[in-house]
Amino acid sequence: MKKKQINSSRIPVYRDAGFELYDAETASAAFAGEANPERDPEIYIYSRYRNPTVVAAEDEVMKLEKAKWALLTQSGMSAIDVAVSVFQAGRRTRPWLFFSEIYGGTISYAETILKQYRGLDVQSFSPVGERYDLKAFESVMKKLHPEFVYIEAISNPMLIVADVLSIIKIAKKHKSKVLVDNTFATPYLWRPLESGADIVIHSATKYFSGHGNVTAGVICGNDDALMKAALTYRKYIGHMISPDDAYRLHDQIQTFELRFVQQCRNASVIAALLQRSSKVKKVWFPGLKDHPTHGEAVKLFGNKGWGGMVTFDFAGKNRAEKKKRRDGFIKAVSHSIRLIPSLGDPRTILLPVESVWGAKYPEPGMLRLSAGFEDTNELAATISVALKEIS
Numbered sequence: 001m002k003k004k005q006i007n008s009s010r011i012p013v014y015r016d017a018g019f020e021l022y023d024a025e026t027a028s029a030a031f032a033g034e035a036n037p038e039r040d041p042e043i044y045i046y047s048r049y050r051n052p053t054v055v056a057a058e059d060e061v062m063k064l065e066k067a068k069w070a071l072l073t074q075s076g077m078s079a080i081d082v083a084v085s086v087f088q089a090g091r092r093t094r095p096w097l098f099f100s101e102i103y104g105g106t107i108s109y110a111e112t113i114l115k116q117y118r119g120l121d122v123q124s125f126s127p128v129g130e131r132y133d134l135k136a137f138e139s140v141m142k143k144l145h146p147e148f149v150y151i152e153a154i155s156n157p158m159l160i161v162a163d164v165l166s167i168i169k170i171a172k173k174h175k176s177k178v179l180v181d182n183t184f185a186t187p188y189l190w191r192p193l194e195s196g197a198d199i200v201i202h203s204a205t206k207y208f209s210g211h212g213n214v215t216a217g218v219i220c221g222n223d224d225a226l227m228k229a230a231l232t233y234r235k236y237i238g239h240m241i242s243p244d245d246a247y248r249l250h251d252q253i254q255t256f257e258l259r260f261v262q263q264c265r266n267a268s269v270i271a272a273l274l275q276r277s278s279k280v281k282k283v284w285f286p287g288l289k290d291h292p293t294h295g296e297a298v299k300l301f302g303n304k305g306w307g308g309m310v311t312f313d314f315a316g317k318n319r320a321e322k323k324k325r326r327d328g329f330i331k332a333v334s335h336s337i338r339l340i341p342s343l344g345d346p347r348t349i350l351l352p353v354e355s356v357w358g359a360k361y362p363e364p365g366m367l368r369l370s371a372g373f374e375d376t377n378e379l380a381a382t383i384s385v386a387l388k389e390i391s
């Protein structure tokens, strides 16, 4: 069939595993270019290395995070693996410091893959109560001089907001790189690279996709040497996103801000509603004045929003009563709100905290809610009715 230009305005999905190289001269030029990676060489070679549909989606992430480069991977976890593994090169003798209140999968990855399998010096920094103490952080930095500090601006599930601006300054003073998992805050609330972070990571499965139908991750930054190291690692370890997932992400990311603004609004409305109910003992939401790190949230996000996550705990005289209220609520909202272990979905979703975190948060009445972008009044009505229904 003769090749014909199609008057399409969409990005195509290039599903080539290997691209046509025409002749030996082109092949030589292509492979020579690949050895010296730049973002946009003319010739594609093999989709595990680079793929035009993937590059198009990466451009969208670069715009959002105002980054010089972005690399997509097949999951948030593989993005984390790429981000930290580039620091394993060379004479690495300094420890790696992870904040303790980060995504559970990241903690497990650090404990098993990094510490047990690779034998790396992995250290952890914990908050005091429900906030990170800057003086304690400074003294840990003085003692450890870590290669990098790994942090999330909004923690999970307690939604502790870190004073990341100060944390980055302190880390820089001690010549440590800063890696930020920005999945929860998103570039709508904060762009870590503009504040001096070195690498930003996302589980694109969450707000960037926003439709619960893509598993993907991305890392981005401004430093060329880090980009080359990350590109090399992604290529040889094979942490590459599929062209189909990249295509979906490319489209879905166009509506990221619209969706996230509505998710932030819905989360604020739900948090206020829950706080007014006598059946709810406590609500954790960075926008509430009594949240332990409301001040940090104001400093970092201004008044743009407080994220789409709300965690709350049902009141009750004992464990059985709290559990009964929690389960009653889950049932009462189940016609429109489901238990799904993810976040950033189109519809509001719930997760029972004790079932997921076990001994770390053994509260039987606790639920983590990810606000969707459905109609605010409808959502508020669903929750109000459920709160009235449960005894």
Ligand SMILES: *Cc1c(COP(=O)(O)O)cnc(C)c1O
Binding pocket: 075, 076, 077, 078, 103, 105, 106, 152, 181, 183, 184, 202, 203, 204, 205, 206, 215, 216, 217
């Ligand atoms: C979900 C999540 C991850 C892991 O991402 P996957 O896409 O599930 O691999 C990492 N960090 C945070 C904050 C997450 O919420």
